[in-house]
Amino acid sequence: MQKLRTALIIGATSAAITFLFGGWSAVVVGVIAGAVIGMTYGQRSALRTPNGIGREAVVPGLVGGLVVVLGGVIHQFIVRPATGQSPFFTHTLRFFGSNAQIDSITVLIISSVVAILAAAAAAFLIGSAQGLPPDKRNRQIAFALGGFLLLFPFYEQITNLNWMGALITVQIYILLALGLNIVVGYAGLLDLGYAAFFAIGAYTTALLNSPRIEIQWNFWLVIWIAAAVAAIAGIVLGAPTLPLRGDYLAIVTLGFGEIVPVIFRNLIAVTIREPFTRFCFVGCDPAVEVRIACLYSCEGPLNLTGGEAGVNPIGRPVIPFTPDSLFGSSSYLPWYFLVLALIVFSIFLISRLRDSRIGRAWMAMREDELAASQMGIDPVKTKLLAFSMGATFSGFAGAFYGAYIAAIFPGVFDFSVSVIILCMVILGGLGNMIGVIIGGILIMGTDRLFLPQIATLLKKFMQVSVLPNVSNEALRDFLSTSVDPIQMRLALFGIVLVIMMLVRPEGLVPSAERRAELHAGEEPRGAPVTADEPTT
Amino acid sequence: MLELKDVHTYYGNIHALKGISLKVEKGEIVTLIGSNGAGKTTTLRTIQGLLRPRSGSIVLEGEELTKIPPHLITERGVSQSPEGRLIFPRMTVLENLEMGAFSRKDKDGIKRDLERVCIVFPRLKERVKQKGGTLSGGEQQMLAMGRALMANPRVLLLDEPSMGLAPILVEQIFQIIQELNKQGTTILLVEQNARMALSIAHRGYVLQTGHIRLQGDAKRLHDDEEVRKTYLGEE
Ligand SMILES: Nc1ncnc2c1ncn2[C@@H]1O[C@H](COP(=O)(O)OP(=O)(O)OP(=O)(O)O)[C@@H](O)[C@H]1O
Ligand SMILES: [Mg+2]
Numbered sequence: 001m002q003k004l005r006t007a008l009i010i011g012a013t014s015a016a017i018t019f020l021f022g023g024w025s026a027v028v029v030g031v032i033a034g035a036v037i038g039m040t041y042g043q044r045s046a047l048r049t050p051n052g053i054g055r056e057a058v059v060p061g062l063v064g065g066l067v068v069v070l071g072g073v074i075h076q077f078i079v080r081p082a083t084g085q086s087p088f089f090t091h092t093l094r095f096f097g098s099n100a101q102i103d104s105i106t107v108l109i110i111s112s113v114v115a116i117l118a119a120a121a122a123a124f125l126i127g128s129a130q131g132l133p134p135d136k137r138n139r140q141i142a143f144a145l146g147g148f149l150l151l152f153p154f155y156e157q158i159t160n161l162n163w164m165g166a167l168i169t170v171q172i173y174i175l176l177a178l179g180l181n182i183v184v185g186y187a188g189l190l191d192l193g194y195a196a197f198f199a200i201g202a203y204t205t206a207l208l209n210s211p212r213i214e215i216q217w218n219f220w221l222v223i224w225i226a227a228a229v230a231a232i233a234g235i236v237l238g239a240p241t242l243p244l245r246g247d248y249l250a251i252v253t254l255g256f257g258e259i260v261p262v263i264f265r266n267l268i269a270v271t272i273r274e275p276f277t278r279f280c281f282v283g284c285d286p287a288v289e290v291r292i293a294c295l296y297s298c299e300g301p302l303n304l305t306g307g308e309a310g311v312n313p314i315g316r317p318v319i320p321f322t323p324d325s326l327f328g329s330s331s332y333l334p335w336y337f338l339v340l341a342l343i344v345f346s347i348f349l350i351s352r353l354r355d356s357r358i359g360r361a362w363m364a365m366r367e368d369e370l371a372a373s374q375m376g377i378d379p380v381k382t383k384l385l386a387f388s389m390g391a392t393f394s395g396f397a398g399a400f401y402g403a404y405i406a407a408i409f410p411g412v413f414d415f416s417v418s419v420i421i422l423c424m425v426i427l428g429g430l431g432n433m434i435g436v437i438i439g440g441i442l443i444m445g446t447d448r449l450f451l452p453q454i455a456t457l458l459k460k461f462m463q464v465s466v467l468p469n470v471s472n473e474a475l476r477d478f479l480s481t482s483v484d485p486i487q488m489r490l491a492l493f494g495i496v497l498v499i500m501m502l503v504r505p506e507g508l509v510p511s512a513e514r515r516a517e518l519h520a521g522e523e524p525r526g527a528p529v530t531a532d533e534p535t536t
Numbered sequence: 537m538l539e540l541k542d543v544h545t546y547y548g549n550i551h552a553l554k555g556i557s558l559k560v561e562k563g564e565i566v567t568l569i570g571s572n573g574a575g576k577t578t579t580l581r582t583i584q585g586l587l588r589p590r591s592g593s594i595v596l597e598g599e600e601l602t603k604i605p606p607h608l609i610t611e612r613g614v615s616q617s618p619e620g621r622l623i624f625p626r627m628t629v630l631e632n633l634e635m636g637a638f639s640r641k642d643k644d645g646i647k648r649d650l651e652r653v654c655i656v657f658p659r660l661k662e663r664v665k666q667k668g669g670t671l672s673g674g675e676q677q678m679l680a681m682g683r684a685l686m687a688n689p690r691v692l693l694l695d696e697p698s699m700g701l702a703p704i705l706v707e708q709i710f711q712i713i714q715e716l717n718k719q720g721t722t723i724l725l726v727e728q729n730a731r732m733a734l735s736i737a738h739r740g741y742v743l744q745t746g747h748i749r750l751q752g753d754a755k756r757l758h759d760d761e762e763v764r765k766t767y768l769g770e771e
Contacts, residue, residue, distance in 0.1 A: 376610030376639030
């Protein structure tokens with residue numbers, strides 16, 4: 001029992017998801033829980049052979065899977081009735097066009113059995129990987145992860161889980177967090193206005209690819225412009241902050257983050273003057289020229305950004321020889337894979353950057369600015385490059401976000417967005433990309449997927465099981481309007497963050513340096529130094 | 537090789553260097569002594585370009601340094617083991633040493649110098665994977681010196697290398713400095729420990745509130761009445 005404690009804890013934590021979603025979610029959750037269990041038990045194992053370690057992890061995996069499945073059973077037979085839904089209903093399976101009906105008890109049985117087996121298999125696979133030499137281990141884990149990321153969206157589509165829409169937003173936020181990690185994690189510059197670049201990227205895309213002001217350039221061109229504009233904005237912000245450090249820098253970036261949405265909110269009466277309308281690149285498209293001319297001759301000043309209402313619609317990407325609807329509003333798969341590819345590419349790029357000269361310069365600057373300049377590092381160039389690299393990723397993410405949502409307004413880019421991205425970076429482990437990604441999945445997954453589901457269930461639960469039994473009218477009013485976790489999301493978030501900082505200040509998956517630093521007193525001096533951040 | 541002519545450096549309104557002129561010839565150890573706040577660290581920072589002199593000139597082998605951006609001065613062959621060591625605490629010893637060679641591109645030369653540093657400081661070699669911040673004070677001092685050497689400097693600036701070290705280590709550090717000098721490194725040594733500094737240096741300068749008060753042969757300074765009283769603590 002003692003040995004299975006960890007498996008029970010991991011299983012129970014994961015079961016929170018099956019508890020909320022029930023049904024088909026069990027398989028996905030089972031795989032993830034199994035993998036985490038395999039990782040934990042594998043690292044602890046005293047055995048040497050991969051197979052031995054893997055086999056040792058199977059039983060904990062099965063137990064974890066069982067707990068996960070239990071969450072699904074509770075969902076079906078307790079949560080559903082309590083929220084006024086029958087446990088007996090029919091699921092729809094979608095096989096790309098054709099649908100099939102299947103009743104809920106069959107779904108529960110199938111998904112439970114598969115979930116338990118999948119958990120055990122994942123535990124074996126990831127557990128056995130722990131017994132391999134590092135490069136082989138990383139390859140095995142990468143293959144397993146890749147397989148999961150590849151298969152998951154199809155599973156999700158077929159079983160109608162309805163997670164994809166939220167997950168793509170999560171992905172885009174991960175992209176943002178990876179960019180911020182350059183600025184805060186590598187270069188050590190605390191940036192509280194990071195959402196500004198996100199906004200700049202999104203608005204650049206919006207304005208260059210929207211019927212709103214009749215400029216509709218190709219998406220694949222516009223994203224680069226958006227990234228470039230954001231990069232320049234990064235330099236513009238970076239330049240005045242160069243002599244600033246720590247808290248002063250944070251305040252200036254905070255100001256920048258506040259100003260940018262305000263600017264977009266207020267660009268609603270722009271007059272474009274004569275010289276601009278004449279300006280034209282060499283060999284520019286006459287059609288574009290005509291449109292700009294139209295802009296000018298339009299009656300009255302131009303409402304550029306649409307103010308509070310924002311820009312809507314925004315053009316979507318189109319790939320030649322494929323249907324235009326490929327990246328349509330409900331076609332999640334192409335978006336998922338597009339952004340996934342982008343994340344993988346970014347990880348590759350950033351890890352190259354980290355290990356390059358400029359990466360070392362960032363880290364030296366973070367450690368000690370004076371010493372760094374004595375080494376011959378140019379602090380101006382180094383800092384500006386960090387800001388503009390971070391901004392580039394943010395601008396890129398903004399461009400994709402705008403095109404994905406197909407509508408943006410200034411409210412999406414307020415201060416809380418900067419804070420959430422910063423939290424993703426810190427929660428996961430400052431300076432460690434894997435940590436940042438896990439932090440991002442946890443925070444944004446909670447924010448976009450679980451909280452809304454909790455809110456829906458809670459609302460139904462109130463209506464069905466609580467409110468009819470409350471006779472006091474004032475109390476009933478209060479309960480029906482105020483019990484809403486979405487409204488409390490920032491408060492919940494703050495609580496989690498406080499707990500996290502007290503319990504595990506170095507983040508979930510810290511980089512080796514930070515772990516050593518924050519737990520310096522607990523380790524004997526000169527202890528063998530732990531391995532560096534794994535290269536991805 | 538390195539010559540300062542009438543250098544004036546300010547911190548805002550504070551006139552820290554009031555016309556410093558000094559010379560370091562190739563192959564020499566020149567020491568700069570003086571009481572706290574005399575301007576020794578300021579002099580070294582000014583040479584490295586971290587502070588800009590308001591007037592005066594600093595010439596390294598015929599090239600005016602005051603016109604070159606600081607990060608290029610390292611490349612010209614001036615490197616420093618700074619006061620308070622300023623090593624990178626979260627980087628390993630090896631990474632710290634590699635940072636020292638940041639402005640160099642000759643991979644073979646860097647490798648050779650790394651081996652040399654490992655021979656000069658065997659303590660560092662044993663600890664290449666340890667984080668700089670977890671080294672002992674003396675080891676950090678060695679790391680700071682090793683890091684400065686990794687730049688393969690023409691002039692090595694040492695700012696109080698004996699600060700905070702046990703007497704045995706102080707002796708060891710001074711031996712190393714002498715050894716480095718014998719191997720051909722030109723050294724400008726700032727020290728509180730005037731006795732030791734004067735005993736290994738060829739020439740010396742005594743700095744007092746931003747002025748050069750005395751200068752000359754190290755032996756002569758060592759025997760000078762005033763120096764004995766003020767800086768060597770003898771009656
Ligand atoms: N950043 C600064 N701002 C203002 N004044 C400074 C600054 N740094 C040094 N000073 C002043 O300049 C003068 C020279 O300082 P410096 O650090 O060069 O002294 P030092 O000779 O190295 O002394 P020590 O032996 O104590 O290291 C001192 O009076 C000091 O107070
Ligand atoms: Mg000093």
